[in-house]
Amino acid sequence: MKYKKLFEPIKIGNVELKNRIIFPPVSTNFASADGHLTDKFIKHYARRANGGAALIIVENVCIDYPGGKKGAFEPRIDSYDFLSDWEILTKEIHKQGALASLELAHPGYKDRGVDSLSEKEILAISEKYAKAAEIAKDAGFDMVEVQGAHGLLVNQFLSPLTNHRDDRWGKPIEFAVKVRKRIAERCGWDLPVTIRLAVEDLSQGGIGITEGKALALSLSSGAYNMIQADFGLGPKEKRLEPMAYPEGWRAYLAEAIRPLPVPVAAVGVIRNPETALSILEKQADIVALGRTLIADPDWTNKVKEGKEHLIRKCIGCSECIKARHDEDAAIRCGVNPNVGNEEDIMKAKHKKIVAVVGCGPAGLEATRIAAERGHEVHLFCKEFGGQLNIASVPPGKEKIRWLMEYYRNALQGCGNITAHHGEYAKESIMAIDPDGVIMATGAKPFVPFPIVEGIVYVYDEVLRGTVKFENKIIVVAGGGFVGCETANFLAGNNEITIVEMLNEILPGVETLTRNYLVNELREKGAKVMTKSKLVEIKKGEVVLENTGNGHMEILKCDGIVVATGGKPSIPFAIGDRAHYVVGDAKEVRKIADAVREGYMAAKQL
Ligand SMILES: Cc1cc2nc3c(=O)[nH]c(=O)nc-3n(C[C@H](O)[C@H](O)[C@H](O)COP(=O)(O)O)c2cc1C
Ligand code: SF4
Known part of the structure; x- marks a missing residue:
C-alpha cells in the first residue's frame, strides 16, 4: 500500500497510537459561555475521531479562571465542576477508536509580561497546569498537551524577547520543565505529556532555529514525550495560513529539531496524503492535520481504503478563522457544511x-x-x-x-x-x-457603466484569458475580493490602480487573508485609491471624483477592468x-x- 507509512503505529510515552495521524487543537467556540461542553462540541470531536485519526487533541482549554481565560467560549477545566463534561467527551472519542488529549493553555495575565510575575504567582500557575492535567486524567484523557507556542505563557518564558528575568525563571526552559514535573507529581510519570513548541519565534531577537533546536532537545530529555514543532510569538499569518501558502511549507521546523529521543510532529497545510507521506519519510514522525480534518473528518479512513480521490480537501478559504478569530463565533467550514451540524444524511422517504x-x-x-x-x-x-x-x-x-x-x-x-x-x-x-x-x-x-469596446473590460474576461494585458496601465474598478484578486493577477506585468468608492478595500474579508493580499498588491506596485468614484471614461484616461471632498482627478490608462460585484x-x-x-x-x-x-x-x- 502506497501510504503504508501513515498507518504504522508509534508510541508517545507508554501509549501507542494506531497510526501517524493526529488532530491538533482547533478552537471551535462550540463550548458554552460558562465553559461547559455542549452537544455540538462533543459531536464535533467524536466525528473527527470516527474518521480514523489516532489521536484527537482537544482545543485550548482554560486552566485558570477567570484570569487565564482566552476567548468568550473557551471550555474550562480549572475545577472538578467540569469533570463530568470531559468524561462524556473522552468516552465518545474512545468509542470511535481514537485516543484523547487536551491542550492546556494559559495566555498569561492581561498587560503583564512574565518579567513581572512573582515567584509565588509562577508556582501557583504551574500548579494550575498540574491540577487541570489531574482532572483531565480522571476524566479519561490518555495524555495532555502543554501549549508552548503562539506567544502564550510558556512561549513567553521560552523566548528571549519576553523573558528578561535574572532569577531561575530566566532560564528559558525552567517554567516548562516545572509544569511538566508538577503534572507528573500529581498524575504520575505514566501520563504522557506533549508540548506544542515554539521552535522559531519569527521575530527579531526571538527564538531562532538554533535556539529552538536546543529547547527541543532539553525538553525532550526526560520531560516531554512528544513535540509538535510550531511557531512562537511571530506573525499570526504564519500559523493560520491564508490560501496561498504551499502545502507542508513549515515541516522544516520539525525536521530542524530531529533527531530527538521522542517523536516529533509536523503541522501546517498538510492536505494531500502524498504530502503527509513525504513529510513522514523525511521530516517528522507524526503529521498533525487541523483544517484538513475540519474539511473532511474521514481523511484518514479514505486514505486507508484507497479512496483518497474522494477527500474533500481544505482549500484554505479561512472561513473557520474568520468565525473564530474575527467574529468570536462558532466555527464553520467553507467546504464542509456539517461543521457545527454533525448529522447523517438520511435517505428520503419518497424518491423524487x-x-x-x-x-x-x-x-x-x-x-x-x-x-x-x-x-x-x-x-x-x-x-x-x-x-x-x-x-x-x-x-x-x-x-x-x-x-x-x-x-x-x-x-x-x-x-x-x-x-x-x-x-x-x-x-x-x-x-x-x-x-x-x-x-x-x-x-x-454587475457592470455599472456602459462597456466601451477596446477600453472597458469585465474581470471574468481577464481571468478566463480571453483578454490579455502586457505592460499596460490598467484601472481596476472595484476594491472588493474579486477586484483585488483580479488586480493581483494583472499586477507585475502591468501598472495597476484599484479604484474603490468605500473607505477601504476588501471589506469583510478575513483579516489575515486581507493583510496577505494587501501586501501582495503593495509588493507588486499596485496603487489603491479609496473614496474614489469613476465618473467619466474616455479613450486613454478616466476621471475620478473623491467622494470625501469632491475633488476631480484624471488618471491615464490603457484599459478599465470592471470588478464591481455580480x-x-x-x-x-x-x-x-x-x-x-x-x-x-x-x-x-x-x-x-x-x-x-x-x-x-x-x-x-
Ligand atoms: C479556527 C482555528 C482555531 C485554532 N485553534 C487553536 C487552538 O486552540 N490551539 C492551538 O494550539 N492551535 C490552534 N489552531 C492552530 C491549529 O492547531 C494548526 O496549527 C493550524 O491550523 C495549522 O494547521 P492546519 O493547516 O492543518 O490547519 C487553530 C487553527 C484554526 C484554523
Ligand atoms: S473553512 Fe476553509 S480554511 Fe477552514 S477548514 Fe474549511 S476549507 Fe479549510
Missing part, C-alpha cells in the same frame, strides 16, 4: 425527481446530497464548477480547483445522477417533470414547482454560502 440547474458549488453540493438521499437527480450543467473556474485563476488561489475535483470524483459513479450539458432551457427541465427544482444558476458580473442570474421562472434558489443565484456571496445553501436545499427535498 430532482432538477438541479447549475453546477457551481451550490448546484454540485445540492446534487451530491440529493443523490445520497436516493433521489433521481438531473444536473443541468453549463460549465462544471461555475465561478470556481475563474476564482481559482489568480495567484495563490489554485487550491480552489481541489473543490471541483472533489465534486467531479464524488459525483462520478452515482447511478442516480443524469447530467444534461448545455445552455439552461426551461423546456428541457420541464421535460423530466421534476418534483423539485434547485436553481443554482449563479450570477453575472448580480443574481435566474434565466427563467419555474412556476408552481417546488423550488429553491441557492448560492449566488439568490445573493452574490462566498463559496461557503453556496455550499451550505446547496446542502440545505437538497436536505429539504
Whole structure:
C-alpha cells in the first residue's frame, strides 16, 4: 500500500497510537459561555475521531479562571465542576477508536509580561497546569498537551524577547520543565505529556532555529514525550495560513529539531496524503492535520481504503478563522457544511425527481446530497464548477480547483445522477417533470457603466484569458475580493490602480487573508485609491471624483477592468414547482454560502 507509512503505529510515552495521524487543537467556540461542553462540541470531536485519526487533541482549554481565560467560549477545566463534561467527551472519542488529549493553555495575565510575575504567582500557575492535567486524567484523557507556542505563557518564558528575568525563571526552559514535573507529581510519570513548541519565534531577537533546536532537545530529555514543532510569538499569518501558502511549507521546523529521543510532529497545510507521506519519510514522525480534518473528518479512513480521490480537501478559504478569530463565533467550514451540524444524511422517504440547474458549488453540493438521499437527480450543467473556474485563476488561489475535483470524483459513479450539458432551457427541465427544482444558476458580473469596446473590460474576461494585458496601465474598478484578486493577477506585468468608492478595500474579508493580499498588491506596485468614484471614461484616461471632498482627478490608462460585484442570474421562472434558489443565484456571496445553501436545499427535498 502506497501510504503504508501513515498507518504504522508509534508510541508517545507508554501509549501507542494506531497510526501517524493526529488532530491538533482547533478552537471551535462550540463550548458554552460558562465553559461547559455542549452537544455540538462533543459531536464535533467524536466525528473527527470516527474518521480514523489516532489521536484527537482537544482545543485550548482554560486552566485558570477567570484570569487565564482566552476567548468568550473557551471550555474550562480549572475545577472538578467540569469533570463530568470531559468524561462524556473522552468516552465518545474512545468509542470511535481514537485516543484523547487536551491542550492546556494559559495566555498569561492581561498587560503583564512574565518579567513581572512573582515567584509565588509562577508556582501557583504551574500548579494550575498540574491540577487541570489531574482532572483531565480522571476524566479519561490518555495524555495532555502543554501549549508552548503562539506567544502564550510558556512561549513567553521560552523566548528571549519576553523573558528578561535574572532569577531561575530566566532560564528559558525552567517554567516548562516545572509544569511538566508538577503534572507528573500529581498524575504520575505514566501520563504522557506533549508540548506544542515554539521552535522559531519569527521575530527579531526571538527564538531562532538554533535556539529552538536546543529547547527541543532539553525538553525532550526526560520531560516531554512528544513535540509538535510550531511557531512562537511571530506573525499570526504564519500559523493560520491564508490560501496561498504551499502545502507542508513549515515541516522544516520539525525536521530542524530531529533527531530527538521522542517523536516529533509536523503541522501546517498538510492536505494531500502524498504530502503527509513525504513529510513522514523525511521530516517528522507524526503529521498533525487541523483544517484538513475540519474539511473532511474521514481523511484518514479514505486514505486507508484507497479512496483518497474522494477527500474533500481544505482549500484554505479561512472561513473557520474568520468565525473564530474575527467574529468570536462558532466555527464553520467553507467546504464542509456539517461543521457545527454533525448529522447523517438520511435517505428520503419518497424518491423524487430532482432538477438541479447549475453546477457551481451550490448546484454540485445540492446534487451530491440529493443523490445520497436516493433521489433521481438531473444536473443541468453549463460549465462544471461555475465561478470556481475563474476564482481559482489568480495567484495563490489554485487550491480552489481541489473543490471541483472533489465534486467531479464524488459525483462520478452515482447511478442516480443524469447530467444534461448545455445552455439552461426551461423546456428541457420541464421535460423530466421534476418534483423539485434547485436553481443554482449563479450570477453575472454587475457592470455599472456602459462597456466601451477596446477600453472597458469585465474581470471574468481577464481571468478566463480571453483578454490579455502586457505592460499596460490598467484601472481596476472595484476594491472588493474579486477586484483585488483580479488586480493581483494583472499586477507585475502591468501598472495597476484599484479604484474603490468605500473607505477601504476588501471589506469583510478575513483579516489575515486581507493583510496577505494587501501586501501582495503593495509588493507588486499596485496603487489603491479609496473614496474614489469613476465618473467619466474616455479613450486613454478616466476621471475620478473623491467622494470625501469632491475633488476631480484624471488618471491615464490603457484599459478599465470592471470588478464591481455580480448580480443574481435566474434565466427563467419555474412556476408552481417546488423550488429553491441557492448560492449566488439568490445573493452574490462566498463559496461557503453556496455550499451550505446547496446542502440545505437538497436536505429539504
Ligand atoms: C479556527 C482555528 C482555531 C485554532 N485553534 C487553536 C487552538 O486552540 N490551539 C492551538 O494550539 N492551535 C490552534 N489552531 C492552530 C491549529 O492547531 C494548526 O496549527 C493550524 O491550523 C495549522 O494547521 P492546519 O493547516 O492543518 O490547519 C487553530 C487553527 C484554526 C484554523
Ligand atoms: S473553512 Fe476553509 S480554511 Fe477552514 S477548514 Fe474549511 S476549507 Fe479549510
